[in-house]
Amino acid sequence: MIPGVEESAAPRPMMAELARLRQAAYRLLACSFLFPEPDLIQESADAARSLRDGESWAAEFAFYGSWREFAEVLSNTDPSQVTDLRDEHMALFGADSARSSIPLTETGYLEPGSLESGQIVASVRQHYASAGLAPRTTTAEPFDHLSVELEFISYLCGKEVDAWDSGELKDARIAMGRQRRFIEKHPSKWAPMVAAGIIHRDGLYARAAAAAEALLTHDIDFLAAARTHLKHAQLARGGAPD
């Protein structure tokens, strides 16, 4: 029995299961900020229903409340609402998101209208490249778009899942480190500003922004604690630090 912590009768979830949940959550959030298309809405709603009804242990995590509200709203969305969602997306984020009142790009917050905004984009691209990714230049969303950044974290979570599944603790630590560095340097600096702009509204986008803020804020601490735990435990077992 650990002091201050109560043992539950239920078995503890595996690290891989949590990484899988976070992978799906980031991916779903990334899709939510894209311009709505009927197919995308249908697939997202199906995924949200399956996630919402799935892992009961997810309630242990601080992001659960916001995540559940988002999943609830998304799972009740269907393609017939596409026109309303498009109107709302346009009203909130605008056709040119960099110029709207609630931009969905990092440069829109941290260096609006600045000539140095290229530095942010370059830094984001560097993170993508270091993970072996080269973003397509033909997509509608810029590299620093919230959807692209969240999708990238989802990709890194996938790498973490692979590492846990194949028993590679070192690779898992590296994948968690990559996630944390990216979250800390990029989306965590501006996603809360997106949330602050719309959190008091109703609807899918407000709930998505709140869930993204909660998940990103949670993961900065969580990933640091997980990496430290892994390092100490490996050292205690006589393993070399990586």
Next chain:
Amino acid sequence: MTASDREDPVSTATVLVCDHVRSAIGSAGMTAVLPSDVCFTPAGELCQRPDAIADASVPAGRPMGVVIGICGAGAGDREYAMHARRAGLDPFGVQVISLGDSPVDGRRAARKLRVAAARATAFHGSRPANSKTVFAGMDGLVSRRALFTLPPVRYIATPTVDRFLCAAGDGCDFCIRACPHDALAVDGDNVVVDRERCNSCGICIAACPERAFEFPGNSAGEIEAATGAYLAGGNETDSPVIDFVCQNISGIGPGDNAGRVSVACAGMIPASALLGAVAGGAGAVSLRPCGDRCTNGGGDLAGQRVDYCRSLLNVVGDDPGRIVLNTDGSTTAPATTDASVERIARSRKESGQDAVPKLFGAESTARAVVAIADSTAIGPVALEHESSPLGLVSVDRDSCTACGTCVVACPAGALRAEESDGRWLLRFDPSLCVACDECTKVCPEIEQGAITMRRVTDLAALREGSRVLIESDMIRCRRCGEPIASERVLSRLASMLGDEVSTGWMRELCVDCRALSG
């Protein structure tokens, strides 16, 4: 499974109790002692089944403080937090109160629940940044398999800053100076919290004159509400004793009837809270730090503040024994002096003060000091003390040039510039002065002794309130009418430059108009 005993669409908090507690208190008895905006809901086997929270009809979707009253030890905070989250509630707003083994003492349980409910009504929700993730234990030798399993996760509330209230843009940095862990820094016009460094001690809450910190579970408002509930209800037989206790200390005391107010660290209780509780009618106030294991320096801070408060009570003719520092785990309640309490209660009634005293923020110390002194009808006395949270600024009318630099530097708003009938006035409000000494650091005439600040609690000055320290004619631009400088500043410049330099032109045009006129 249950229906609310009192349906109230505007309720701000909910009290859930297990059946054993309910039968000990009785629904009617409980609703009678709870504030009208608190919803009382029996929740079956809540002591054994934390998932009963989800079955209870707690309104979700907005910040809601929840009190869980159970018999025995219950299932543990983490389990209740998880089920609260599942029920759409904020776990930082959930207080789990163990009311002793069944059969529960109904009278004592009702009193505890009433205070917890008052605290819950002051809970205003948390933001993601208020939550810090830590893994509990598990360091050291573990099996390889255990490394693939998620260790138990705990969440600790950390303070955040309301950027609309934060005065960092005006130069205020009291919280940064007070933080024992270097976890605070200025970013633009706001203070930001480094969650990795933050130890959640709440010492910043005591330091902030603007009440700008949000600290779910231990906010200024929640501590005031709990204290106010004890003061309003007393302990039914004697004068209430308020016991501010570091949350790391378990067990009861001092005295079974003491009103225990759990706080994040003893260092987060300022002198204004100790004096405010006395002014609010407490017979005695105790402050209990957790001792040598405290990494926040909370014990030292508590000692300094209690020493100041006792000295002050002595000076104003009250009993210094009403405020005590409890470092030895004593379970003996400090002595209460009924005569003092009656005086305070009468004085509070006459001045129309509300039930919830303001224990934190600007003016709270001054308000408490004046209330206590008024009750003893003491004359103009002053206490010079190194831990006085109040200061007294004075200026030398001969050497002060009325330049206003001190006004700009004053982060507490105690020094203010005003204009009246073409005259420039320097005003000082002693109830706002926090003795930071910034005014003397920036004064250009400090070598001439133009301004001094003494760490003193001066009753006469506090009773007098805001007053003018110095005034001067304001010289204005004859072209645009904008102020150039005070007569005193221009005279000082003229005296520095001497007779050989003509300075009359300085009184004619402001800098902008001088540039325009070539």
